[in-house]
Amino acid sequence: MRSLPLHIKTTLLASAVILLVMAITLGVFSSRILSRLQNQQRQFAQLQAENLAEQISSLPAPRDYEQIARLVALLIDKKQKTDSSKEIRIWERSGNVFVKRIIGEKENASGTEGFSEKVKFALRGAQEIQVLQENSDGDVYRVYVPIFEPTFAPIFDQQNRVSGAVEVAQKLDTSWQLVWRFLLGELWLAAGSVLLLSLSIYFLFRWFVYRPLDKLALAMGRAKRGELTARAELNSNDEIGELGREFNRMLAQIGEMTREREIQKDVLQQEVQSATVELKSKNSALEQASRELWHTSRKISELERLAAAGTTAAQFAHEVGTPLNLISGHVQLLKMQSDGNIAAENRLQIITAQIERIERIVRQMLDRTRFGETEFESIELNAVLSRIIAVTAPTLEEKNVRLETELDNGLPNIMGNTDRLQQVFINLINNALDAMPSGGELKIKTEVNNNKICVGIADNGIGMNEETQMRIFEPLYTTKQRGHGTGLGLVVVRQILQEHNAEISVTSEAGKGTSFVLSFPLNHDEKDFSSR
Numbered sequence: 001m002r003s004l005p006l007h008i009k010t011t012l013l014a015s016a017v018i019l020l021v022m023a024i025t026l027g028v029f030s031s032r033i034l035s036r037l038q039n040q041q042r043q044f045a046q047l048q049a050e051n052l053a054e055q056i057s058s059l060p061a062p063r064d065y066e067q068i069a070r071l072v073a074l075l076i077d078k079k080q081k082t083d084s085s086k087e088i089r090i091w092e093r094s095g096n097v098f099v100k101r102i103i104g105e106k107e108n109a110s111g112t113e114g115f116s117e118k119v120k121f122a123l124r125g126a127q128e129i130q131v132l133q134e135n136s137d138g139d140v141y142r143v144y145v146p147i148f149e150p151t152f153a154p155i156f157d158q159q160n161r162v163s164g165a166v167e168v169a170q171k172l173d174t175s176w177q178l179v180w181r182f183l184l185g186e187l188w189l190a191a192g193s194v195l196l197l198s199l200s201i202y203f204l205f206r207w208f209v210y211r212p213l214d215k216l217a218l219a220m221g222r223a224k225r226g227e228l229t230a231r232a233e234l235n236s237n238d239e240i241g242e243l244g245r246e247f248n249r250m251l252a253q254i255g256e257m258t259r260e261r262e263i264q265k266d267v268l269q270q271e272v273q274s275a276t277v278e279l280k281s282k283n284s285a286l287e288q289a290s291r292e293l294w295h296t297s298r299k300i301s302e303l304e305r306l307a308a309a310g311t312t313a314a315q316f317a318h319e320v321g322t323p324l325n326l327i328s329g330h331v332q333l334l335k336m337q338s339d340g341n342i343a344a345e346n347r348l349q350i351i352t353a354q355i356e357r358i359e360r361i362v363r364q365m366l367d368r369t370r371f372g373e374t375e376f377e378s379i380e381l382n383a384v385l386s387r388i389i390a391v392t393a394p395t396l397e398e399k400n401v402r403l404e405t406e407l408d409n410g411l412p413n414i415m416g417n418t419d420r421l422q423q424v425f426i427n428l429i430n431n432a433l434d435a436m437p438s439g440g441e442l443k444i445k446t447e448v449n450n451n452k453i454c455v456g457i458a459d460n461g462i463g464m465n466e467e468t469q470m471r472i473f474e475p476l477y478t479t480k481q482r483g484h485g486t487g488l489g490l491v492v493v494r495q496i497l498q499e500h501n502a503e504i505s506v507t508s509e510a511g512k513g514t515s516f517v518l519s520f521p522l523n524h525d526e527k528d529f530s531s532r
Contacts, residue, residue, distance in 0.1 A: 018193055038141075041141065041170050046128075046168075049143040050128070052072070052088070053146065057147050085170065085173075086170050086171065087168075088102070090164065091167060092163065098123065101164070123165050124162060128145050140170070142167060143167070145165065146162045147163050147166060216243065223251055223254075228251055228254055320358070331352050376417055376500075377415070379415075379421070381453065382408070384418055384421055384422060385405075385407065385425060387422075388422060388425050399437075401440055401442050408446045408447045408448065412522065414520045427492070429442070431489065435462050440513075441459065441460050444457055448522070453519070453520040455520070456516070458516070459514055459515075461513050463509050464510065468508075469508055472506065473491060497518060502521070503518070
């Protein structure tokens with residue numbers, strides 16, 4: 001639940017204090033006013049009684065009590081006729097007895113004696129007497145003034161001149177009556193005071209409290225958003241003004257500390273960046289060394305495998321060469337002894353062809369593992385590819401493979417060896433045919449891209465997974481069935497391309513085909529290959 005505003009709290013507290021002070025003031029002053037008011041009521045009642053007794057005494061005998069009643073009525077105004085606060089009675093003396101002749105409006109006429117002996121004694125002696133009576137309705141002040149005979153009547157003594165008495169009974173006001181009489185005025189005064197106080201406090205707070213606090217809160221909000229240059233512009237010299245100035249000093253100190261921290265942070269960041277750059281440099285050097293070590297280790301492993309393959313091939317060629325020579329010699333002897341037997345000659349011809357085929361296979365295997373000096377010349381890649389396409393066209397048609405070529409006619413020449421490059425392209429085309437046993441599409445493309453001459457050979461065959469792609473250039477690694485691959489084809493391809501300062505990259509996805517891209521350097525002179 002939201003708390004009340006400060007000016008409302010202050011107004012309620014001040015109003016409560018004002019009402020309490022007014023109540024106390026009313027109580028204190030009521031007692032003093034009551035005393036004075038009761039004295040005035042006594043004096044007025046006494047004065048009325050004396051004046052009425054004097055006027056009645058001046059009337060000639062016999063007195064007309066109807067005239068006296070009218071005189072009594074004149075003394076009581078109309079508002080007081082319905083009020084029981086004052087009663088006037090006229091008593092007539094008959095001997096030693098006082099009889100009521102004019103009574104109060106609310107008094108029963110029966111009964112004649114209403115004095116105490118003390119009052120009668122005082123009246124007979126022509127003395128004025130004052131009596132204060134207490135009852136449940138409050139104090140009643142009674143004044144008894146004697147009435148004298150007319151001046152022309154015979155005078156014997158003072159007592160004989162008293163012909164009656166005037167009684168004025170004045171009911172004195174009590175404290176509650178006085179409070180009730182002033183209560184309405186006090187209520188209006190309290191309401192006006194509270195209203196005036198509320199307005200005064202509201203405008204006072206609005207001008208001297210809320211406006212400075214709003215400025216201070218605005219400055220705090222700006223500082224909270226990071227604007228440490230914010231200041232609370234307070235011109236007052238009171239407590240809020242002092243608070244604003246302390247806030248401004250605090251923000252200034254925080255801003256200074258922040259600037260120092262930013263400077264330290266910048267220095268620290270520079271040191272961290274310097275250390276990071278140095279660490280990155282060392283890490284880069286370490287990574288480069290690790291890569292070189294890994295490539296060297298892998299190269300050594302490949303060379304070991306190639307060496308082992310070469311040794312095995314040489315041993316195989318040596319072991320097979322001798323029996324083949326013997327077989328070939330015996331075949332020649334058998335041809336000489338055939339005596340024109342055509343069937344025997346045909347069989348010997350078949351044997352000779354198979355022996356030659358075995359010799360070619362052995363030589364090819366040796367060629368894959370042993371390189372001699374390579375001679376380079378300026379060649380046109382499109383021409384080399386066109387010859388290979390012409391040679392392999394029957395095989396492609398036989399295996400239901402559709403060939404698509406896109407050769408760049410403006411392709412510049414490169415320095416290379418035609419025979420070696422033919423071996424590279426034939427090897428890649430054969431691999432593509434093996435990847436499309438049920439036929440497919442083979443695409444050969446040449447272009448100049450990024451200052452390199454690129455040759456792309458792509459098929460839509462069975463493709464390769466990531467593990468196979470990472471191992472296809474390892475010696476003796478093959479995915480073909482046993483007896484259909486040696487695992488040396490792509491190794492030889494990469495070695496030939498390295499001789500030509502060329503690179504090979506492969507992109508493949510299982511079930512979607514494989515794409516090889518060969519990148520040859522541009523603008524290389526013949527001297528770049530003289531040492532190869």
